Amino acid sequence: MRFSTSLIHKQCVVIGGGSSGFGAALAAQRGGASVLLADRHGYLGGMGTAAGLSCYLNHHSGTQNLSGAIYREFVRRQNERGMHYYDPVSQGDFFEPESCKVTMERLFLEAGGECLFHVMLTSVERVEDGWLVTFVHKGGSTQVRCRYLVDTTGDGDACALAGAEMTHGRRSDSKTQPMSMVVQLGGFDPNVWQDAGLPMVNGKYAVAGDHFSDEVADAYQQGLWSIPRNEIAMIWSMPCDPTRVTINGTRINGLSSCCAKETTLAEIEGRRQAEELCSFFIRYVPGFSRAYLLQTGPQIGVRESRRIIGRAVLMDSDVRDGRIPESSVTLCCYPIDVHNPEGSDTQFEMMEGVASAYGIPWECLVPKGIENLAVAGRCISATHEAAGSFRVMPTCMTLGEAAGTAVALASQGKANLSDISGYEIRQVMENALIDAGESGLSSIYENLKSINPVG
Incomplete structure (x- = not known):
């Protein structure tokens, strides 16, 4: 051709x-x-x-x-x-x-x-x-x-x-808001989440924003947290299957989406953070004891x-x-x-x-x-x-x-x-x-x- x-x-x-x-x-x-x-x-x-x-x-x-x-x-x-x-x-x-x-x-x-x-x-x-x-x-x-x-x-x-x-x-310096790799976990138990008094929508879907700062602080002290953020920005269950949960909780600073080399580094670091995030949820968050990493976003998320x-x-x-x-x-x-x-x-x-x-x-x-x-x-x-x-x-x-x-x-x-x-x-x-x-x-x-x- x-x-x-x-x-x-x-x-x-x-x-x-x-x-x-x-x-x-x-x-x-x-x-x-x-x-x-x-x-x-x-x-x-x-x-x-x-x-x-x-x-x-x-x-x-x-x-x-x-x-x-x-x-x-x-x-x-x-x-x-x-x-x-x-x-x-x-x-x-x-x-x-x-x-x-x-x-x-x-x-x-x-x-x-x-x-x-x-x-x-x-x-x-x-x-x-x-x-x-x-x-x-x-x-x-x-x-x-x-x-x-x-x-x-x-x-x-x-x-x-x-x-x-x-x-x-x-x-001041042309630096942008960080990129984030969106993470989806499977194996979530909404009932355990709800029993822990965590927020639900329609008694079915887990939705929470700016949560688990104490748990993040503890994980950091234990050497289990290296992601540069103080809390989990957003967690939500998927409409068709509430046992699948999407998480906005990674952060990749100092790189630009307008540069292929820097975006490549961001994608690689995002996947490293995704695995760390999964381990954090299994250890610290109710309902995730049997969770597993289902997927990351096909591309890194860009804010600016x-x-x-x-x-x-x-x-x-x-x-x-x-x-x-x-x-x-x-x-x-x-x-x-x-x-x-x-x-x-x-x-x-x-x-x-x-x-x-x-x-x-x-x-x-x-x-x-x-x-x-x-x-x-x-x-x-x-x-x-x-x-x-x-x-x-x-x-x-x-x-x-x-x-x-x-x-x-x-x-x-x-x-x-x-x-x-x-x-x-x-x-x-x-x-x-x-x-x-x-x-x-x-x-x-x-x-x-x-x-x-x-x-």
Whole structure:
């Protein structure tokens, strides 16, 4: 077989099939644009599937659901298949990763979209009236001509190749939040866990966050704990089989997901920590005496890497003050949750009082000085601390929906993305909620704007 080059024409290319990419591609396709959704894996879902991180946290402010129509539809589909449960304490949706792949894929294909898997992005070139994007694969290369490009790679790969201004990690030293290898254990006994007075959901599922700090301290003193963290971040039972438990409890500091060598080291260290974590649970945690290491995530979980310098920058003060810019395209209420890039502690600041949510403006999704390129997910324009809040997957999916909605609006009038306002995007997203029989967010926006600062 000879290597070959093929050329595809689309109105929009979405690069990266994680939560934000799925949201962007589906919104753009449903809005009338022809969309190609490309990913280096053979499936959609990003960190939720490729890293095995199947808990989607905190999209409610009190009892008010702040997520967009696409995320809510995704949850409904998963629930109908028996692949989901909700925990009101952590405000988290918990899924089976394999079903996430299928649900996302079906929704996008049902809308008429096209997927291209097993490709690596190699170049992004500005051409007349659009972009020429090149992917390589085992059979050669595929080039795509498009007018609109959406970067949902998480690492800002397309933006970096397009020459956008980028930042990496925190401003002082470019260090990022640590990566984590998600671990799944089998052989768990939920009854022993429950008898020990540990938290359960629906009397069936074990769910706990920030637990077992005393046990970690003891294991450290005994020479049985070398993972640089003070507690177990998150534990949850799987929807179809509560004897399988997924754990977010590893931490790999000082390495970047934008460097292949460093990511390789992170993967190797993550698997070493996974075995240590399993031994810890067997020794210290009720219900795990017969547990065994079932699997680690197919890839390391990444919290932070590159971000764009956008037409606006979401500041940590915007998050803390609950600022609601007029051009907001989504609301977020997740705490500032920054895992120390160098140590074992975590900065965790709850959203409290009037600052129960904040708005993310459209300008944070648009790289400064580049037309018809949008970004969604954790690589939008923000400070290190602000990024520690919106990086959760329900918010990322809704940011993707906003970017895809902008593409749909622009494509209808052959306009540029800079011609589209955050208000227009928000109105279309509001109508999508109402059309789906969901409660809209307009009243929540207005209520928050009446008591919070307006950007």
